[in-house]
Amino acid sequence: MMRWWAAVETIEKIIRDGQKRVDEVEVCYFEGRSISADLKREKIGYATGSQSSGLSIRVIDHGMIGASSTNNPEKWSECLNAAIKSANFATPQPWGGLPAPVVMEGKPLCYDSTLELAASTVSSLLKALIEGASHHPSSVTSGSAGLSESKSILANSNDLWYSRPTTMTSVSLETISGQSTGYEFNNSCSLDYDASAVGEKASFLASHSVNGRDISTGRYDVVLSPVAFAQLLGNVLIPALNGRNVQAGRSRLGNMLGEGMFDPSLCFYDDPVNERGLAGARWDAEGTPAQRVDFVKNGVVGAFAYDLKTAYRYGKKSTGNATRSGPGGAPGIGHHNFMADGKRISVCEERAIYVHDVVGAHTANPMSGDFSVELSNPFMVDGGSFEYPVRKAMLSGNVFDMLKEIGGLGKDDRCLGTSILPSIRLNKQQIIV
Amino acid sequence: MQDIRYYDIRHVQGQVTHIDIDNTVVESAGTSFFDHAVIRVLGPRGFGIITLDNYRDTSKKQLGELLDAALALAIITEENANLADTPGKILPVPPMKEDPRETGIEEKTAILLDIEKSARINEIVNTRANYIEKIDTVHFENSNGQEYNYETCRSGFSILAVASRSGIVQMGYEREHSIHGLNIRHRQELGRVAAERAVQLLGAESAKGGRMPAILDPELAGVFAHEAVGHASEGDLVQEGNSVLNGRIGEKIGNSILTIVDDPSLPEFGFEPVDAEGSEVIRTEIIRKGVLNSYLHSRETLAAVGNGCAGHARAVAGEPPLVRMSNTYIENGESSLEEMLGECRSGILLKGSRGGQVDPGRGVFQFNAEYGYLIESGELTRMVRDVSLSGEILQTLHSISLCGNDRIMSQGYCGKGGQSVPVSDGAPHVLLNDAVVGGSGND
Incomplete structure (x- = not known):
């Protein structure tokens, strides 16, 4: 780790030195610390402390963009040389300049200044998970708790200099009862939740999935929990909204701007400053002010996500959707807090198969939207409550088609990394047993 | 320090080179560098672990402090971990037929462009080719006196072809990765294989x-x-x-x-x-x-x-x-x-x-x-x-x-x-x- 003032001085040096050699320079530097511990069954098996740092440099010269990164800010000169060399290989493209600074107001997002990285806090979170799990008959197999803090600076040769701190806390627990497993987790920038409730849920899922009943192949109404819904959206719909995929012909929604493709009540949008979000930001990874983007409004495709590079190339405007998702931490296209809205109902009021999670969502076909997933912790629900667990079932369908007509969205929006999503009720889905 | 039953240090430095070609455009191509280490200390019960970046300049005194920090973490563990005795022996890393580092990124880009080009057949709307090359230089030592140094190089490529017809979109994909050195020469036909499969899938049920x-x-x-x-x-x-x-x-x-x-x-x-x-x-x-x-x-x-x-x-x-x-x-x-x-x-x-x-x-x-x-x-x-x-x-x-x-x-x-x-x-x-x-x- 560098002293913070030394990092600041290094960034200034990189920009000064780089500007003599290329048109524009962008530097992102971060430092982070974390502490975590992991359970083996009900005992703490190991504890980990970590220190990390990273420097990413991007240069633009005559429309050629190059990037490099290193952990070691003292090796900035080698990294700058690699970034400039990298630009020499890139195909030149239209480029309208890096953003200039604007005044950003509001308190830091995703940050709790009172969070202390203490081993004792991690231990008590694990104890709370175990205590919560003891409310149902199941055994803990593994679990973890972690606390982290980081600070980052984004600077460019256009006098932009933004810095921000972030904090994160996380807990998770896995349990088993006979041959039924349960997994639950939570993340938040502060310790504003009850870890024992997370443990209780993991244990509930395992213990209540025991003695699952066989059902037969056929069409059933299905309720996807926020976790299961996020898995299918993340592997199919979200890539289809990425402006680069759209322009490259890799998105089924590419030619559908302005078209009603989904249930007329459905909305999908990015809300970067939502205070509940875990990936909120006032500016994106390139310094463009982050903004609400309405990808789908009332069923109609309204916008795609762009960063500066893709926007300049195709004559679009950046939507503030750059994230550090490219090679070596270079900017790429992503989102901040992906959210859904639509008609809200009590999703479990009428008979349906409730799906807590799915196995294998990443094997979905991102082009066509077709998927087949095995269900984790499926329950038959009716009248708002769980009737009985279902032993084993596979759900097959198409993500784009299943969103054309939905039963409704739940009232249980949950923060999950880079999305905040409710559960969703879907009519007559194909279940294979 | 008497509570330390065992420790080991695994330090990996290296570099990653990538090339990303999307629809004939070289989107990005370049090299990044990394330096990460893990120090594990087995305390009276379980492991305390420190992970840190930029270990290479760590002095003996600093190492002592890191071992103490890992031990302090190990104190909160409860599970009594024991380590089985295992033979310590290192195998030679298989020699590479052609070290990828000896071929310039310009030449690799040109070869990759050729693979990508062969995928551009009728009804293909997008082609994307990626090359990746990762060098890991590993140093391992532990408190039993074992010490190993080795280097591995893994490289490979993938080619994706997307076909489209009347609103149907399908993809074909080929990839090859290797520990035996540069593997992108004479592979142009794989672009065509990926593309033909994508087109065939348009008509599949x-x-x-x-x-x-x-x-x-x-x-x-x-x-x-x-x-x-x-x-x-x-x-x-x-x-x-x-x-x-x-x-x-x-x-x-x-x-x-x-x-x-x-x-x-x-x-x-x-x-x-x-x-x-x-x-x-x-x-x-x-x-x-x-x-x-x-x-x-x-x-x-x-x-x-x-x-x-x-x-x-x-x-x-x-x-x-x-x-x-x-x-x-x-x-x-x-x-x-x-x-x-x-x-x-x-x-x-x-x-x-x-x-x-x-x-x-x-x-x-x-x-x-x-x-x-x-x-x-x-x-x-x-x-x-x-x-x-x-x-x-x-x-x-x-x-x-x-x-x-x-x-x-x-x-x-x-x-x-x-x-x-x-x-x-x-x-x-x-x-x-x-x-x-x-x-x-x-x-």
Whole structure:
């Protein structure tokens, strides 16, 4: 780790030195610390402390963009040389300049200044998970708790200099009862939740999935929990909204701007400053002010996500959707807090198969939207409550088609990394047993 | 310091070079650098671990402070961990036929552009080619006086072709990764293979789901060995009570023709010259002739669980070691594909892999083929797309009735505990008597 003032001085040096050699320079530097511990069954098996740092440099010269990164800010000169060399290989493209600074107001997002990285806090979170799990008959197999803090600076040769701190806390627990497993987790920038409730849920899922009943192949109404819904959206719909995929012909929604493709009540949008979000930001990874983007409004495709590079190339405007998702931490296209809205109902009021999670969502076909997933912790629900667990079932369908007509969205929006999503009720889905 | 029973340091420095070509445009090409270390201290009970960046300039005094910091963390652990004694031995890293570092990025870009160009056939709307080359320079030492230094280079490429016709979009995909050096020369035809498959898939039917006999091709059967058997045999999951294979050593869990192996010493993409805690790597037969024979272990899980071999601890740079697979495969049987088709009569042949996932405690797996063919009267007929397979591990192992004699290894990456490590999976063609096949096609 560098002293913070030394990092600041290094960034200034990189920009000064780089500007003599290329048109524009962008530097992102971060430092982070974390502490975590992991359970083996009900005992703490190991504890980990970590220190990390990273420097990413991007240069633009005559429309050629190059990037490099290193952990070691003292090796900035080698990294700058690699970034400039990298630009020499890139195909030149239209480029309208890096953003200039604007005044950003509001308190830091995703940050709790009172969070202390203490081993004792991690231990008590694990104890709370175990205590919560003891409310149902199941055994803990593994679990973890972690606390982290980081600070980052984004600077460019256009006098932009933004810095921000972030904090994160996380807990998770896995349990088993006979041959039924349960997994639950939570993340938040502060310790504003009850870890024992997370443990209780993991244990509930395992213990209540025991003695699952066989059902037969056929069409059933299905309720996807926020976790299961996020898995299918993340592997199919979200890539289809990425402006680069759209322009490259890799998105089924590419030619559908302005078209009603989904249930007329459905909305999908990015809300970067939502205070509940875990990936909120006032500016994106390139310094463009982050903004609400309405990808789908009332069923109609309204916008795609762009960063500066893709926007300049195709004559679009950046939507503030750059994230550090490219090679070596270079900017790429992503989102901040992906959210859904639509008609809200009590999703479990009428008979349906409730799906807590799915196995294998990443094997979905991102082009066509077709998927087949095995269900984790499926329950038959009716009248708002769980009737009985279902032993084993596979759900097959198409993500784009299943969103054309939905039963409704739940009232249980949950923060999950880079999305905040409710559960969703879907009519007559194909279940294979 | 007297509370330190053992410590080790694994320091990995290196660089990653990538080239990304999208629709003939060189989107990015360049090199990044990394330097990560992990220091593990076994205290009175369990491990305290420190991970840090830029270890290379660490002095002896600073190392002492890091060991103290790791010990302070170890104090909060409760599980009494012990380490099995294992032979410490390092294998030579197989020599490369052509060191990728000796070829300039300009030339590699030109070769990759050629592969991409060969995919641009009629009805293809997008082509994307990627090259990746990663050099790991590893230093390992521990308090037993063992010390190893080695360097590995893994490189490879992928080509994606997207075809479109009347609103239908399909993709074809080819990839090859290697530890044997630069592997992109003379591979142009793979661009065309990916493209032709994408175009064929435009006309393929959506598979109809249900229970039926299925033949898995070597790539998909390899994924089956990895997902359904490999993960459930990992010693840490067994120790936690989170595996359906727990307590079944010596039990006949599959057909006698079935032998499944994990072998980090094999010079394939998952090769390790020595494991991440300094143990010798050896071939481990997880299932031998249908009987559960061995779990995969680290030193800690071997001491706790037994019944297996250490040498299976692996780690991404800067992360603590976990029990992992390396090169996992089903051994050849004696059947030909023709015999299997004849035996199958009516069912489905599943080809290629889009990956899979398993819940090892529940014993349920799911994976997806890239495409397939219907089998009717023992003959391959129409092509189907978006076809998957799910099942229960123990039931499915008994349902394997024939193994082919045509094993092939495929390269990929496997994720666990937030770490993604290079692996290879392989198998011959395999016939399952009773499989749950998924697909969105309607009757």
